Amino acid sequence: MEECKRQDINSFFIxxxxxxxxxxxxxxxxxxxxxxxxxxxxxxxxxxxxxxxLDQVKRQEEEINGVYTIFNETLYCPRILIKNSEVMPKRLIKTYHGIIFKRTSASVHVMNDSILITKNRKANVKYKYKFQFYIEYSSLIVKKSNKSDKNLAILINKNNPNNVVAKPGNLIAKTSQRISILYIKKNQRKSH
Incomplete structure (x- = not known):
């Protein structure tokens, strides 16, 4: 019994x-x-x-909870972000922080089936991010930018009804509501 710290076999199984x-x-x-x-x-x-x-299930649960966290931290976030398909729930894979449209601090939230692009807000406000774009992967084409090797051009199919763009007043740059190209400058800071 000393080897078992005075516990019988039943105590190990409870x-x-x-x-x-x-x-x-x-x-x-x-x-x-x-x-x-x-x-x-x-x-x-x-x-x-x-x-x-159990580790794999825990990791998947954290990724699913990450989507809800981003939804709750994003001003004007569309409900489609938390709408899960019956086949596979939406999971947050990684969040990248960087600069878009040359000078705007933004975050790209990469999920298993889509990306959410948000404008970073000042500290000490209720919402950490402000919604800009929600885009499903099925409508994306990513290529190197013609402007610089450091930039990526993301071309977006305008005909996907699930893509959501912020109202013109909420946009980072003066663009039409039907976006066709986004330029994302790579930044060294990454998180999640």
């Missing part, structure tokens, strides 16, 4: 399931003392696989 790696370690220790037991090795491998699966 610990939270959020700790599968602990079970894996316990099974590994048992396996060292009983190396010929095939059942212990199978249980140990099962617990390792379960830990990997």
């Amino acid at each position: 610990m939270p399931i959020q700790r599968p790696m602990r079970y894996s370690l316990l099974l590994s220790e048992l396996n060292k003392k009983n190396p010929e037991n095939e059942g212990l090795e199978a249980a140990m491998n099962f617990m390792k696989e379960m830990a990997k699966t």
